[in-house]
Amino acid sequence: EPEVTQTPSHQVTQMGQEVILRCVPISNHLYFYWYRQILGQKVEFLVSFYNNEISEKSEIFDDQFSVERPDGSNFTLKIRSTKLEDSAMYFCASSVGSRSQYFGPGTRLTVT
Amino acid sequence: QKEVEQDPGPLSVPEGAIVSLNCTYSNSAFQYFMWYRQYSRKGPELLMYTYSSGNKEDGRFTAQVDKSSKYISLFIRDSQPSDSATYLCAMEPQGAQKLVFGQGTRLTINP
Numbered sequence: 748e749p750e751v752t753q754t755p756s757h758q759v760t761q762m763g764q765e766v767i768l769r770c771v772p773i774s775n776h777l778y779f780y781w782y783r784q785i786l787g788q789k790v791e792f793l794v795s796f797y798n799n800e801i802s803e804k805s806e807i808f809d810d811q812f813s814v815e816r817p818d819g820s821n822f823t824l825k826i827r828s829t830k831l832e833d834s835a836m837y838f839c840a841s842s843v844g845s846r847s848q849y850f851g852p853g854t855r856l857t858v859t
Numbered sequence: 860q861k862e863v864e865q866d867p868g869p870l871s872v873p874e875g876a877i878v879s880l881n882c883t884y885s886n887s888a889f890q891y892f893m894w895y896r897q898y899s900r901k902g903p904e905l906l907m908y909t910y911s912s913g914n915k916e917d918g919r920f921t922a923q924v925d926k927s928s929k930y931i932s933l934f935i936r937d938s939q940p941s942d943s944a945t946y947l948c949a950m951e952p953q954g955a956q957k958l959v960f961g962q963g964t965r966l967t968i969n970p
Contacts, residue, residue: 751902778956789963790903790947795956803956838902846891846951848958850902 749773751851753839759857760829768824768854770839779822780840780848781814783807790838796822829858862886865948865961874970878935882948882961885929889950889959892924894933897945897963906946907933938968 752771760766772779781793794804796814813825822841826833836855840848865882872878880894891910895903907922909915909931915922923932931950935942945965949958 780957782958790949790958790960792957792959797956805957836900847893847905847908849905850895852902853900855900 751839751841751849753837753851753854755854756852757855757857759859762831762858763828766826766829766856768826768837768839768856770822770824770851771820772822772839772841773849774820776841776843776849778802778842778844778848779814779816780842781824782838782840782850783835784838784853785835793824826856829856831858834858863948863950863959863961866964867962869965869967871967871969872938874938874940874968876938876968878938878942878966878968880933880935880946880948880964880966882931882950883929884931884950886950886952886959887929888952888955889929890953891951892922892931893949893951893958894920894922895947895949895960897947899945903947903949940968940970943967 754769779796782790784790792805794808795802811827815823836853838853839851842848863884893908894906897903909922912924912926919936921934945963947963948961
């Protein structure tokens with residue numbers, strides 16, 4: 748069964764450093780998303796991406812964040828200058844239409 | 860008032876019991892309702908997706924939506940220890956491309 752994959756599974760970085768989280772969505776899916784889950788809290792929407800542009804973003808997704816689909820298969824989330832409060836699990840998701848989103852296993856980001 | 864409310868539990872039941880998990884919501888714009896299962900330190904796994912009020916069944920799982928009461932439920936019949944996980948309700952507003960999640964209910968099925 749096709750699935751969303753994410754790399755790395757765990758990323759440790761120092762405050763102020765840039766990180767790129769990578770995702771390979773399910774191949775025939777057209778909509779792509781990033782969510783995050785701070786430990787013990789609910790899953791929160793960050794951004795949705797369709798037709799090579801951001802279709803919706805939350806107030807969390809500020810100028811420090813960007814997304815890109817560089818090569819038709821990967822979907823990346825970049826955090827320009829990480830803060831301690833960016834420590835969380837980051838989930839990529841994809842869908843055929845704009846619902847029934849399938850999630851990847853997540854990248855645990857630890858900012859020290 | 861939170862957009863989506865879900866009792867975090869924990870909920871512990873014996874194997875074979877019927878489990879009822881619930882969410883309430885306040886935003887009338889929510890039109891699509893999902894249930895996800897999340898094992899510890901894993902990504903959410905889509906279980907059920909419903910649109911209209913009423914019931915939808917898939918194996919041992921039944922999703923129920925009551926839009927007039929802004930209340931959704933997931934029932935698990937003949938619960939198994941492998942059903943032990945956190946269950947997340949999620950909702951999508953009409954015309955939006957994002958999911959709003961509940962807190963999740965941690966469920967343990969005891970053999």
